[in-house]
Amino acid sequence: MQPLIDNARTFGQRPEEFAKLAEGQSPQVLFITCSDSRVVPALITGARPGELFELRTAGNIVPPHSSQHPTSEAATIEYAVEVLGVRDIVVCGHSHCGAVGALVRGDDLTAVPAVRDWLAHAAPRPAGAPEDPEVAEGVQCHALTQVLRLRSYPCVERGLAQGTLALHAWYYEVHTGAVRTHRPDTDTFEAL
Numbered sequence: 001m002q003p004l005i006d007n008a009r010t011f012g013q014r015p016e017e018f019a020k021l022a023e024g025q026s027p028q029v030l031f032i033t034c035s036d037s038r039v040v041p042a043l044i045t046g047a048r049p050g051e052l053f054e055l056r057t058a059g060n061i062v063p064p065h066s067s068q069h070p071t072s073e074a075a076t077i078e079y080a081v082e083v084l085g086v087r088d089i090v091v092c093g094h095s096h097c098g099a100v101g102a103l104v105r106g107d108d109l110t111a112v113p114a115v116r117d118w119l120a121h122a123a124p125r126p127a128g129a130p131e132d133p134e135v136a137e138g139v140q141c142h143a144l145t146q147v148l149r150l151r152s153y154p155c156v157e158r159g160l161a162q163g164t165l166a167l168h169a170w171y172y173e174v175h176t177g178a179v180r181t182h183r184p185d186t187d188t189f190e191a192l
Contacts, residue, residue, distance in 0.1 A: 092172055
C-alpha cells in the first residue's frame with residue numbers, strides 16, 4: 001500500500017497538468033473490461049486522462065438490459081452513449097481470467113454466492129478447454145457474447161442504426177501484452 005500512497009501524494013503536485021480536466025470530459029471510447037488488476041485500460045491503449053470512459057466488472061460482463069431493474073452497468077453504458085457521445089465501445093476480455101475460467105470449468109462457487117450470482121449473467125456458458133490456463137477460447141467467446149448483449153441496449157441499438165456507434169471485441173494476453181481484435185469477416189481474433 002505504501003508505494004500507492006507515495007505516488008498519490010506526488011500525483012497532485014502537478015496541477016497545471018490536470019487543470020484542463022476540470023473543464024469536462026469528451027472520451028470517444030467506452031472501454032468495458034474485467035476488474036482484474038492485471039488489466040489496465042490506459043496502459044493497454046496509451047490513453048491519457050479524459051480519453052477513455054471505463055466500465056470494469058468481474059468478467060467484463062454486460063448484464064441483460066432491463067428497464068424494470070436498471071444496473072450501474074446499464075447506467076454507465078447509457079451515459080457514455082447518450083451524454084458523452086462515445087463513438088466506439090470496446091469489450092476487452094483477457095487471458096487467465098478467473099471469472100471466465102470458473103465458467104468454462106464449471107467451478108463450484110457456493111462459497112462466493114455474490115460471485116456465483118453475478119457470473120450467472122454471463123450465460124451462455126463460454127466454450128473452451130477446461131485445462132487451458134489462458135482460457136483463450138472461452139474468453140474470446142465470452143467477449144463476443146457481451147458485444148451481442150450490448151446490442152439489446154436501446155441507446156446502443158439506436159447508435160448502431162444511425163451509424164454513430166461501433167462495437168468491438170478485444171482479447172488481451174496478460175502474459176505477452178498482445179491485443180487481438182475480432183474480425184467479423186473471418187470470425188477470428190487477429191493482432192490489431
